[in-house]
Amino acid sequence: xxxxxxxxxxxxxxxxxxxxxxxxxxxxxxxxxxxxxxxxxxxxxxxxxxxxxxxxxxxxxxxxxxxxxxxxxxxxxxxxxxxxxxxxxxxxxxxxxxxxxxxxxxxxxxxxxxxxxxxxxxxxxxxxxxxxxxxxxxxxxxxxxxxxxxxxxxxxxxxxxxxxxxxxxxxxxxxxxxxxxxxxxxxxxxxxxxxxxxxxxxxxxxxxxxxxxxxxxxxxxxxxxxxxxxxxxxxxxxxxxxxxxxxxxxxxxxxxxxxxxxxxxxxxxx
Amino acid sequence: xxxxxxxxxxxxxxxxxxxxxxxxxxxxxxxxxxxxxxxxxxxxxxxxxxxxxxxxxxxxxxxxxxxxxxxxxxxxxxxxxxxxxxxxxxxxxxxxxxxxxxxxxxxxxxxxxxxxxxxxxxxxxxxxxxxxxxxxxxxxxxxxxxxxxxxxxxxxxxxxxxxxxxxxxxxxxxxxxxxxxxxxxxxxxxxxxxxxxxxxxxxxxxxxxxxxxxxxxxxxxxxxxxxxxxxxxxxxxxxxxxxxxxx
Numbered sequence: 001x002x003x004x005x006x007x008x009x010x011x012x013x014x015x016x017x018x019x020x021x022x023x024x025x026x027x028x029x030x031x032x033x034x035x036x037x038x039x040x041x042x043x044x045x046x047x048x049x050x051x052x053x054x055x056x057x058x059x060x061x062x063x064x065x066x067x068x069x070x071x072x073x074x075x076x077x078x079x080x081x082x083x084x085x086x087x088x089x090x091x092x093x094x095x096x097x098x099x100x101x102x103x104x105x106x107x108x109x110x111x112x113x114x115x116x117x118x119x120x121x122x123x124x125x126x127x128x129x130x131x132x133x134x135x136x137x138x139x140x141x142x143x144x145x146x147x148x149x150x151x152x153x154x155x156x157x158x159x160x161x162x163x164x165x166x167x168x169x170x171x172x173x174x175x176x177x178x179x180x181x182x183x184x185x186x187x188x189x190x191x192x193x194x195x196x197x198x199x200x201x202x203x204x205x206x207x208x209x210x211x212x213x214x215x216x217x218x219x220x221x222x223x224x225x226x227x228x229x230x231x232x233x234x235x236x237x238x239x240x241x242x243x244x245x246x247x248x249x250x251x252x253x254x255x256x257x258x259x260x261x262x263x264x265x266x267x268x269x270x
Numbered sequence: 271x272x273x274x275x276x277x278x279x280x281x282x283x284x285x286x287x288x289x290x291x292x293x294x295x296x297x298x299x300x301x302x303x304x305x306x307x308x309x310x311x312x313x314x315x316x317x318x319x320x321x322x323x324x325x326x327x328x329x330x331x332x333x334x335x336x337x338x339x340x341x342x343x344x345x346x347x348x349x350x351x352x353x354x355x356x357x358x359x360x361x362x363x364x365x366x367x368x369x370x371x372x373x374x375x376x377x378x379x380x381x382x383x384x385x386x387x388x389x390x391x392x393x394x395x396x397x398x399x400x401x402x403x404x405x406x407x408x409x410x411x412x413x414x415x416x417x418x419x420x421x422x423x424x425x426x427x428x429x430x431x432x433x434x435x436x437x438x439x440x441x442x443x444x445x446x447x448x449x450x451x452x453x454x455x456x457x458x459x460x461x462x463x464x465x466x467x468x469x470x471x472x473x474x475x476x477x478x479x480x481x482x483x484x485x486x487x488x489x490x491x492x493x494x495x496x497x498x499x500x501x502x503x504x505x506x507x508x509x510x511x512x513x514x515x516x517x
Contacts, residue, residue, distance in 0.1 A: 046395075132486060
C-alpha cells in the first residue's frame with residue numbers, strides 16, 4: 001500500500017506542482033493518475049521512488065516513510081516504465097532488461113536467463129534479445145521497457161505515460177497486454193496518463209487531478225461517472241456529452257443504446 | 271621548387287637518421303613531449319568537463335575559461351614561462367598544456383551534455399548511482415565527442431610542440447630553429463614536413479578511434495533513423511584553432 005499524507009511540492013522557482021495531497025493507493029490494484037499537463041500527476045508518481053522529494057508531508061510504502069530509505073535502494077525495488085521507453089541505446093535488449101538485476105549483483109547468466117523469460121511474459125520474441133533498441137518498433141521498445149520494469153519482480157510498478165508515444169492501434173494492443181499482465185501478476189500499478197479513456201480502461205481506482213496539483217476525485221470509474229465530484233470532473237470525463245452520454249431508444253421492440261450524437265453504440269442485453 | 275629538393279635531399283641523407291640529434295631521436299622526443307602534455311592536460315580538463323556536462327552547472331565559466339585560454343598566444347606564454355622558470359622542458363610543457371585544455375574541456379562537456387536527458391533520467395530512476403550514470407550511460411554515449419576533443423587537442427599539441435625547441439633541446443622543432451639559424455632552409459623545411467606527416471598520421475589514428483567508440487546501438491540508430499531523439503542543445507566542439515599558435 002502506498003499512502004500520501006499531506007504531500008506538497010513547490011519547486012524553487014515558486015511553481016506549486018502538488019498541493020496538499022492525501023491519498024491511499026491500494027495494493028495489487030491499478031491506480032491511474034489522470035489530468036492535463038501541469039496537474040502534478042507525474043510529480044506525484046515520481047515521489048514514490050524519490051525521483052522527486054516532497055517539500056511537505058510524507059509518502060509511505062507499507063507504513064515506511066520513503067524519505068528514510070536510501071533512494072538508490074528504493075528505486076532498485078520499484079519498477080519504472082516511462083514514455084519513449086527510456087532504454088539505454090547502447091545496450092542490447094537483453095542487457096537493458098537485465099540492467100537492474102545486474103546492478104543488484106545478480107550473476108550475468110541468471111540475469112540473462114530471467115530476462116529471456118521476461119521477454120516471453122511481455123509477448124516479445126526471444127530473437128529480439130540481441131537487437132539494439134533503435135532496431136525495434138515503438139511498440140516493441142515499450143514492451144522491453146515493461147519487461148525491464150518487471151525485472152526485479154517488484155511489488156510496485158510505476159508507469160509514466162508509457163503508451164503516450166505510440167500510434168493508437170499499438171496503444172490499444174499494449175493496453176490489453178497490460179490488463180492481461182496485471183491479471184496474472186497482480187502488481188500495485190501506479191499509472192500516469194492524460195487520456196481519460198485509458199484511465200477508465202486500466203484503472204481500478206482513477207485519481208483525477210487538476211491544475212496546481214489538486215485532487216478533484218479519487219474513485220472507481222463507475223463511481224466517477226455516476227457521481228462526478230464537481231463540474232470540473234464532469235467536464236473532464238465528458239459525462240454529459242459524446243460517447244459517454246448514452247441513452248436507450250426502442251427500435252422494433254429491441255432496446256438500442258445511442259450516444260449523444262445519436263450514433264448507435266450497442267444493444268442492451270436482455 | 272629548389273627548396274623542396276633541398277628538403278627531400280636533407281630527409282634522404284642517411285647521416286640525418288643516426289646518432290645524437292638524428293631524426294628518429296627528435297621524433298621520439300616530439301612524441302614524448304606531446305604525450306606528456308596530453309596526459310597532464312587530460313587529467314585536468316576531462317574530469318572538469320565531465321563534471322560540468324554531468325551536472326549542467328558551471329557551463330558559463332567553463333566556456334569563458336576555455337575561450338580565454340584559446341586567445342592566449344602560445345609563443346608569448348612560452349616566452350613568459352621561459353623567462354620565469356628558465357631554460358628546459360617545464361616552460362614549453364606548461365604553455366602546451368594551456369593550449370590543449372580548451373578543446374579537451376569543450377569535448378568533455380559537450381560529450382556529456384549530448385546524452386539524451388530522458389535516458390539519464392531513466393537510468394537514475396532504475397536505481398543507478400551517480401557514478402554508474404556517468405560510467406555506464408554518459409561516458410559510453412558521449413565518447414565520440416570526447417574523443418573528438420582529444421583529437422583536436424592532440425593535433426594542436428603536435429603542431430605547436432615545435433616551439434619546445436625554442437627554449438629546450440627537444441623535438442622536431444630543433445630542425446626548424448637550427449635551419450633558420452644556419453640558413454639551411456632544406457633542414458628547416460624537412461623538419462616542417464616531418465611535423466606535418468606526424469600530425470596527419472596521429473590524426474588519422476584518432477579519426478579511426480572516433481569511429482570505433484560510437485556504440486553499436488547508436489550506429490544502428492543512425493542507419494535506421496527510426497525516431498528523432500531530442501536532447502539538450504549541443505555545444506559545438508571547435509575545429510583546431512591554429513590562429514595565433516603557429517608563429
